[in-house]
Amino acid sequence: MRSKTKSVSSKAPSQRMLRIGELIRHKLSELLSRGEIHDDVLASHVITIPEVRLTPDLKLATVYVMPLGGNDVKPVIEALARNKKFIRSEVAAALNLRYAPDLRFREDETFEEATRIDRLLDSERVRRDVEKKD
Numbered sequence: 001m002r003s004k005t006k007s008v009s010s011k012a013p014s015q016r017m018l019r020i021g022e023l024i025r026h027k028l029s030e031l032l033s034r035g036e037i038h039d040d041v042l043a044s045h046v047i048t049i050p051e052v053r054l055t056p057d058l059k060l061a062t063v064y065v066m067p068l069g070g071n072d073v074k075p076v077i078e079a080l081a082r083n084k085k086f087i088r089s090e091v092a093a094a095l096n097l098r099y100a101p102d103l104r105f106r107e108d109e110t111f112e113e114a115t116r117i118d119r120l121l122d123s124e125r126v127r128r129d130v131e132k133k134d
Contacts, residue, residue: 013053020095021052024061024103027094028052031087041079045072050108054101061101064108073107080105 013021028049031037046068053062067076080087084103092100120126 011056014056017054017056017058020058020097020101021054021061023095024054024063024091024101025049025052027091028063028087031090036090037080037083037086039079039083041072041075042083045076047076048108050110058097059099059101061103063103063105064110065105066108066111070111077105077107 032042032047032049035043048066048068049063050066051064053064054060063080065073065076065080067073081104084105088100088103091103
């Protein structure tokens with residue numbers, strides 16, 4: 001019997017969620033690299049899609065995006081949202097699922113987080129603590 005106190009978000013994604021997320025990521029990358037999404041904002045940016053996360057019921061896919069250089073994130077996300085209907089139909093055709101997941105686009109913050117951690121590790125305070133232990 002499952003415990004009702006355990007939240008769904010603490011569970012690791014299933015193999016199916018990961019596989020479908022990768023298929024969505026590859027299809028989106030293909031659409032963007034081939035210029036199949038006709039939008040001036042998207043055409044003027046090189047966009048990276050590092051990850052796609054799905055809900056356990058596979059009905060919602062969160063697509064993390066980052067334009068090259070990290071500039072103009074908001075306009076790129078708005079352009080993707082404007083073209084969501086076309087993107088979803090293309091993804092649905094590629095996935096062959098009963099229901100195509102709804103797509104939402106978010107800024108990928110992993111690069112910023114990695115930079116913050118690097119700065120923290122390079123700080124004088126951390127360096128001083130590491131040298132004390134030696």
